[in-house]
Amino acid sequence: MSSIFFDRPNAPAPLWARIAVLLTILAGFAAICCWLLAGSLSNWESVWRYRQVFLSGWLLTILIAAVSLVVSLVLGLAVALARRSTFLPLRSLAVLYVELIRGSPLLVQILFFWYVVAAQLGLTNRLFVGILILSAFSAAYLAEMIRAGIESVSESQLESARAIGLHPTQIYRYVIFPQAIRQILPPLAGQLASLIKDSSLLSVIGLSEFTLSAQQVNSATFSTFESFLPLALGYLILTLPISMFSRFLEHRFRYET
Amino acid sequence: MKLEFQNVSVAFGSHMVIDRLSLTLEFSRTLALIGPSGGGKSTLLRLIAGLITPTAGKILIDGSPLPDSESDLRTHRSALGIVFQAYNLFPHLSALENVRLPLTAVHRLSLAEASSRAMEILDRFRLGSHAHKKPAALSGGQRQRVAIARAVAPDPGLLLLDEPTSALDPEMTAEVLDLLAELHTTGRRLILATHEMGFGRTIADQVAFVANGRVIQWGPPEEIFSERSSPEIQGFLSRILRY
Numbered sequence: 001m002s003s004i005f006f007d008r009p010n011a012p013a014p015l016w017a018r019i020a021v022l023l024t025i026l027a028g029f030a031a032i033c034c035w036l037l038a039g040s041l042s043n044w045e046s047v048w049r050y051r052q053v054f055l056s057g058w059l060l061t062i063l064i065a066a067v068s069l070v071v072s073l074v075l076g077l078a079v080a081l082a083r084r085s086t087f088l089p090l091r092s093l094a095v096l097y098v099e100l101i102r103g104s105p106l107l108v109q110i111l112f113f114w115y116v117v118a119a120q121l122g123l124t125n126r127l128f129v130g131i132l133i134l135s136a137f138s139a140a141y142l143a144e145m146i147r148a149g150i151e152s153v154s155e156s157q158l159e160s161a162r163a164i165g166l167h168p169t170q171i172y173r174y175v176i177f178p179q180a181i182r183q184i185l186p187p188l189a190g191q192l193a194s195l196i197k198d199s200s201l202l203s204v205i206g207l208s209e210f211t212l213s214a215q216q217v218n219s220a221t222f223s224t225f226e227s228f229l230p231l232a233l234g235y236l237i238l239t240l241p242i243s244m245f246s247r248f249l250e251h252r253f254r255y256e257t
Numbered sequence: 258m259k260l261e262f263q264n265v266s267v268a269f270g271s272h273m274v275i276d277r278l279s280l281t282l283e284f285s286r287t288l289a290l291i292g293p294s295g296g297g298k299s300t301l302l303r304l305i306a307g308l309i310t311p312t313a314g315k316i317l318i319d320g321s322p323l324p325d326s327e328s329d330l331r332t333h334r335s336a337l338g339i340v341f342q343a344y345n346l347f348p349h350l351s352a353l354e355n356v357r358l359p360l361t362a363v364h365r366l367s368l369a370e371a372s373s374r375a376m377e378i379l380d381r382f383r384l385g386s387h388a389h390k391k392p393a394a395l396s397g398g399q400r401q402r403v404a405i406a407r408a409v410a411p412d413p414g415l416l417l418l419d420e421p422t423s424a425l426d427p428e429m430t431a432e433v434l435d436l437l438a439e440l441h442t443t444g445r446r447l448i449l450a451t452h453e454m455g456f457g458r459t460i461a462d463q464v465a466f467v468a469n470g471r472v473i474q475w476g477p478p479e480e481i482f483s484e485r486s487s488p489e490i491q492g493f494l495s496r497i498l499r500y
Binding site: 154156157159160161162163164165166167170174175178179182 | 306308328331332334335339341343344345346347348349350358359362363407408
């Protein structure tokens with residue numbers, strides 16, 4: 001009887017035990033939250049009046065994350081390939097880019113690019129610049145994931161590919177990418193979740209995405225918790241499905257070799 | 258078929274694998290390369306295959322020199338069939354897709370044509386029922402037979418095999434050797450690096466003994482596997498045939 005709460009490969013836990021564990025933890029979590037927040041949550045009515053602000057901020061966050069995802073994937077792939085280039089200047093530039101971006105805080109990058117670079121270039125569209133900064137930031141991380149995935153394909157596979165007469169582009173297309181994608185997908189999904197959360201820092205340049213919306217509601221209503229609790233939930237609604245999807249991908253690719 | 262090596266050297270970094278090799282090998286159908294591991298059999302095959310280029314010197318096949326540029330070497334490779342010791346197949350593709358890939362991507366056959374040619378060869382190799390399996394679902398012997406099918410499918414003028422049975426157990430080895438013997442009887446030209454002395458002796462018309470990056474001796478199998486061969490070969494054969 002005591003073994004039903006253990007999940008082992010040769011003796012999986014029964015479904016009802018899984019559900020019971022999940023429900024108990026959720027109920028306990030909810031109880032703790034209620035107790036902690038009981039004293040501070042009261043002003044829901046005034047926050048509810050600003051629901052439109054929350055919604056438009058949330059939608060803008062989705063827009064920023066979605067566009068940044070596509071741009072950073074393209075940029076990340078290009079940087080990963082540059083990182084593997086035999087042409088030394090190109091490779092060095094890629095290394096410098098990756099190390100600079102990954103070695104400095106996103107907040108500093110946002111402030112620097114908005115107040116220094118964008119100002120100098122005459123770029124005034126916050127959304128455009130924000131998406132650009134976030135994409136450049138995320139691309140550095142994606143580039144390293146993609147590079148690791150490419151390098152996980154063994155030397156003998158590359159030799160087989162050359163032996164049948166494929167040219168380099170075809171080797172990438174038919175041999176490297178299909179195998180690398182298995183390695184890349186799970187961390188890629190994690191990076192996407194980070195991208196959504198990282199977009200909150202764009203609030204510092206006055207881009208009225210989800211976090212700035214919550215801050216605005218907070219200053220208008222003086223109800224800090226009531227403003228930031230929906231914020232946390234709003235991000236969770238976006239990131240939880242992604243981590244579930246990531247787990248699904250891990251499962252799917254684990255058995256298929 | 259005539260293979261000429263003119264002052265060929267191969268160095269990996271500072272390590273000289275083949276040092277100024279000059280020789281002419283002639284064989285009609287099958288050439289077997291034998292000798293100790295690390296002696297240079299694989300390097301010779303890779304040179305002939307155009308997978309590596311010599312650091313110095315020239316290689317001629319039937320009188321025409323191997324090209325220098327990578328794109329010409331690619332054309333050269335696509336006219337050959339090459340099979341390695343193991344890990345030949347692409348794990349994300351089924352047996353059929355593995356055989357079909359060079360036909361569509363390199364030899365520009367339509368998908369339908371390539372599929373029917375690939376299926377025909379898999380059937381001939383008694384692999385038809387495994388056509389849609391991924392390599393992970395095949396036995397070692399089946400995998401190697403699919404690899405041979407992939408190499409043979411474009412109908413190459415010459416098949417190069419680098420120890421195709423070294424990673425296999427005796428039963429799977431027999432399965433692959435049967436297939437090679439069949440290819441041999443249908444008249445396909447083979448160059449084979451092998452540790453299967455009995456097999457090399459039966460199907461090869463010429464045998465070359467390769468050790469320390471040199472071809473110590475070559476000739477018909479009756480000669481190489483006899484008392485008339487060099488002391489190095491005698492020593493090698495007595496070592497591997499001791500048990």
